[in-house]
Amino acid sequence: MVSSISSIYKQKKDEVTARGEEWHKEIEKTVKKLHQELDDMQKEHEALLKKQETEYKGILKNLDQINRRATSLQKSNDVKEMQTFIPMIEKQKTLSEFTQYSFPTFCEAYTDDNKVWMGGNTKELKLFDLQGHLHRTVSITYVGSFIYMLNKQVGYIDENKRAVKIISNSNNDVTIFTTGDWNPRGITSTASGDLLVCLYKDNQSKVVRYSSTGGVLQEIQYDSLCQPIYSSPYYITENVNGDIIVTDWKKNSVIAVNRLGILRFSYSKEENIFFASAVVHDSFGHVIIADYRGDKIHLLDRDGQFLRYIIPREGIKSPRALCIMGHGEMIVGEGWTGNAKKIKYLK
Template structure:
């Protein structure tokens, strides 16, 4: 729990990930990286689209949630900002997302997004083909673990939803003493996760699996 050091940034820093051992986060209309010298550099811009969630893919690419007006999509970028894939519509040419918010990649290649407007988790496969949707609660952040569990924070419900890799509900995770206004979550390994409370500023380490 000791503070190593701090780096000042010019945006809120809500959406970030580790990429090639560097911190990457979304700016106003660009993707930024904190370098080894603790300076902020712009990796690439996103044009007219505003970026939200970002995650590092197993392929070495970046997956980014983008929004413009009432449109939302997921784009796969190379490290230099080349667009490699765009995911926006289903097989019926209907929008997959209303407001893609946070994003994660599962071990099977699924791309999983929390949609703020739909209050849903939406998963597509690596080709961008719709796989499943899980809804009915105030979904916030999403992550996955090494065996393919999908972990979603429930901001208003003060709990964590654990799904299998096909989007089927497995159980709730509610730590001893509860959790208040949960948002950030990351998997630590050995069946443990770290979650953050927005209302208290407290981070809690939770054992959720016996491995």
């Protein structure tokens, strides 16, 4: 009996060692996920700071010009000219008007009764009509950065639980399916009632088509040369021709594949000011991109050819989310201000 004790305790030690290895693996996965999230946050933060730097330089240049003109007017003693110049000084934006930004992430989903679900950096989803009146508020288990509509119900991604969830009519939070050891991000429903989800783990990324009950129908990860298509897919939409289009934050580009997963086009800009934060489509097949850093919307045709910029008369600040309403109108969520603006982009 004494001799058997040794083997029993050895077995227990082996079990503890095995359990410890499992814990280490899980901790390593969690750390890698947090590193990835911090990398993404850093990229968004850097984009914001670069934009602020550009605006600061513009303001300093204007202030320098105003200072030179004021000095010149002071020497000339031209009272009439000085009176017309004073309002220009009063309107000039100063550096003190730029406040610390808290990244109010936006995500939007349009309903078929002219209302819009909005999510952000809080654990709530809110339903507004187009006049800005609040109709419904739903509490969720994770921030509403990635939301979608399926069968007239709003759903969202719970990144902590790696779960695709939906909100019932009674405001219950229901898990449809989980994504295993892959971390979910952007999500959209399709014309056929499936769900397309952007997934990542470690240094891998892919797009997976799920049935509405969570069955895997398709995986898109590599091109014809067995090279990864995506580096960091974030937001996703399915165009009217079946193309699957995502914004890739690491590549800083918009990538489209056809319904079979074959690469159709990739759209990006050389200038540093471009940052593709979100993408949607309309009933004409236009591909519409939110340029977070460039303060504008890019309008492409269905083949990825640039058509024009969409910049409303009153301007937009850091467009972070897009929602197409039909009749040539869209709602743009501003990451800089936290405001949502309705824009007419087609006649």
